[in-house]
Amino acid sequence: MASASVYAFSFLQFIFLILLATLSAVLPATSEKGFSIEEATVDDLQLAFKRNHLSSRKLVEFYLKRIQSLNPVLRGVLEVNPDALNQADKADEERKTKPQGPFSALHGIPILLKDSIATKDKLNTTAGSYALLGSVVPRDAGVVTRLRKAGAIILGKATLSEWSHYRSNNAPSGWNARGGQGKNPYTGNDPCGSSSGSAISVATNMVTVSLGTETDGSILCPSDSNSVVGIKPTVGLTSRAGVVPISPRQDTVGPICRTVSDAAHVLETIAGIDINDKVTIEASKYVPKGGYAQFLRKDGLRGKRLGVVRSFFDFGNDTFLQETFKLHMRTLRKSYAILVDNLEIDNINEINSDQSEDIAMEIEFKLALNAYLKDLVASPVRSLADVIAFNKKHSKVEKIDEYGQDLMVEAQKTSGIGKQLNGALLNMTRLCKNGFEKLMRRNKLDAVVTPFSSFSSILAIGGYPGVLVPAGYEKGAPFGICFGGLKGSEPKLIEIAYSFEQATMIRKPPSLFA
Numbered sequence: 001m002a003s004a005s006v007y008a009f010s011f012l013q014f015i016f017l018i019l020l021a022t023l024s025a026v027l028p029a030t031s032e033k034g035f036s037i038e039e040a041t042v043d044d045l046q047l048a049f050k051r052n053h054l055s056s057r058k059l060v061e062f063y064l065k066r067i068q069s070l071n072p073v074l075r076g077v078l079e080v081n082p083d084a085l086n087q088a089d090k091a092d093e094e095r096k097t098k099p100q101g102p103f104s105a106l107h108g109i110p111i112l113l114k115d116s117i118a119t120k121d122k123l124n125t126t127a128g129s130y131a132l133l134g135s136v137v138p139r140d141a142g143v144v145t146r147l148r149k150a151g152a153i154i155l156g157k158a159t160l161s162e163w164s165h166y167r168s169n170n171a172p173s174g175w176n177a178r179g180g181q182g183k184n185p186y187t188g189n190d191p192c193g194s195s196s197g198s199a200i201s202v203a204t205n206m207v208t209v210s211l212g213t214e215t216d217g218s219i220l221c222p223s224d225s226n227s228v229v230g231i232k233p234t235v236g237l238t239s240r241a242g243v244v245p246i247s248p249r250q251d252t253v254g255p256i257c258r259t260v261s262d263a264a265h266v267l268e269t270i271a272g273i274d275i276n277d278k279v280t281i282e283a284s285k286y287v288p289k290g291g292y293a294q295f296l297r298k299d300g301l302r303g304k305r306l307g308v309v310r311s312f313f314d315f316g317n318d319t320f321l322q323e324t325f326k327l328h329m330r331t332l333r334k335s336y337a338i339l340v341d342n343l344e345i346d347n348i349n350e351i352n353s354d355q356s357e358d359i360a361m362e363i364e365f366k367l368a369l370n371a372y373l374k375d376l377v378a379s380p381v382r383s384l385a386d387v388i389a390f391n392k393k394h395s396k397v398e399k400i401d402e403y404g405q406d407l408m409v410e411a412q413k414t415s416g417i418g419k420q421l422n423g424a425l426l427n428m429t430r431l432c433k434n435g436f437e438k439l440m441r442r443n444k445l446d447a448v449v450t451p452f453s454s455f456s457s458i459l460a461i462g463g464y465p466g467v468l469v470p471a472g473y474e475k476g477a478p479f480g481i482c483f484g485g486l487k488g489s490e491p492k493l494i495e496i497a498y499s500f501e502q503a504t505m506i507r508k509p510p511s512l513f514a
């Protein structure tokens with residue numbers, strides 16, 4: 001049995017690689033005048049615009065062609081925007097009539113949005129579910145308003161784990177009923193969710209930059225698995241208004257890009273106050289004057305105190321990972337960071353055994369989703385109960401027989417704000433105060449460094465930010481390194497992440513696309 005399933009698995013993987021090789025062979029590598037769009041950064045593209053080596057129209061045409069070729073296998077893109085070329089023409093026209101600008105870094109740059117982020121245009125916003133197909137949103141999400149104002153081109157919607165993986169524990173990561181199973185372009189296997197399509201799409205140059213969302217791990221994990229850069233911002237730094245929610249206490253919208261520089265430009269564009277998400281008012285004190293690009297400093301690691309929490313560095317007998325991260329620690333030191341090693345989080349066992357995050361999320365999901373659905377102008381479903389009924393009714397197309405909807409069913413049983421929620425919230429506040437906060441302050445740390453996205457729950461329960469950067473490949477499968485800090489520490493985290501990225505330059509696109 002075991003050997004048969006291993007055989008089937010590698011055979012499928014083989015077919016996948018052949019398919020990708022065939023598809024990528026027919027794609028053009030360069031645009032007009034020898035400028036290569038593949039792997040170009042936002043800054044590269046802006047320079048090419050300025051020198052008339054490239055237009056936004058050419059850029060969008062390139063991505064549309066690439067999506068057409070690659071997406072049937074990779075399934076990173078759910079919908080393309082029928083107005084993308086018009087938006088490109090408008091950006092090109094603006095550049096022609098006002099050659100000196102000033103233009104935002106994202107002017108004329110295509111971006112993909114996770115399908116849980118609302119757009120008031122021809123695109124649907126469905127969180128990957130047929131239950132929301134045909135729903136009419138009242139307005140653009142707050143982050144989309146900012147993107148449009150900056151002149152970014154909304155290229156389309158990215159796939160995701162359906163409902164940001166708050167439908168069923170049994171649903172595979174990166175799967176949704178509308179888009180099917182997203183694929184990791186390096187391995188053909190799990191892309192990790194829930195912002196899987198955003199990571200797949202930037203990794204394979206189907207778009208320049210993208211937005212994902214995270215409640216616990218949903219930006220950091222797909223970035224880790226697809227060798228891209230993810231910024232999970234402090235909760236409230238970016239507006240969640242118009243985003244299909246899980247928990248307003250933990251949800252955050254952030255960039256998934258190929259470089260730290262691109263991610264900083266995107267964060268700069270979307271951060272700030274939105275009156276439709278009150279938490280952004282308080283969090284706006286964290287937005288630095290002059291934006292985030294100023295923190296893209298090659299010497300950004302110099303003098304930074306980085307905590308090394310060893311319990312997160314358990315690689316078992318995997319000597320490759322042991323050696324790789326030893327090397328990374330050396331690189332950090334050589335860049336004049338101060339490593340504060342062998343730290344432990346005092347209450348880590350209590351954090352690991354505590355159920356408060358799950359309990360709170362169940363209650364919050366029902367409240368927040370009902371509010372989102374109620375606010376829609378029109379929709380096939382108006383409540384979580386409707387969604388559950390819809391899934392049951394359409395079980396064939398929704399694959400409910402295989403994957404079920406246990407998370408939704410459990411959430412539906414909850415009864416709102418009360419003793420249980422308050423208890424869970426108190427627990428998490430205490431766990432953060434006696435855990436991560438204490439660790440950071442006692443050791444005067446600028447950030448904690450951990451492998452992969454293993455630190456995501458610590459960051460999630462406190463609303464803390466994290467940045468993930470590519471850190472290597474094991475037998476072709478990517479993995480990353482994560483820098484996490486206290487609320488509002490994005491400037492420091494960007495300095496650290498950029499400095500590490502520039503010192504290592506590890507990311508390479510999936511080899512079949514080189």
Ligand SMILES: *[C@@H]1O[C@H](CO)[C@@H](O)[C@H](O)[C@H]1NC(C)=O
Pocket residue numbers: 079080081082122123124133134
């Ligand atoms: C939105 O969904 C409708 C209904 O399936 C479909 O006809 C339309 O093409 C979708 N929009 C886009 C931009 O794909």
Ligand SMILES: *[C@@H]1O[C@H](CO)[C@@H](O)[C@H](O)[C@H]1NC(C)=O
Pocket residue numbers: 316317318
């Ligand atoms: C590493 O440990 C795993 C189980 O923990 C075992 O299956 C594997 O054979 C070990 N590999 C080596 C090289 O020791």
Ligand SMILES: *[C@@H]1O[C@H](CO)[C@@H](O)[C@H](O)[C@H]1NC(C)=O
Pocket residue numbers: 353354355356359423424427
């Ligand atoms: C909250 O903390 C208390 C005290 O440590 C513990 O007994 C309780 O089980 C925790 N609640 C949850 C939901 O884990």
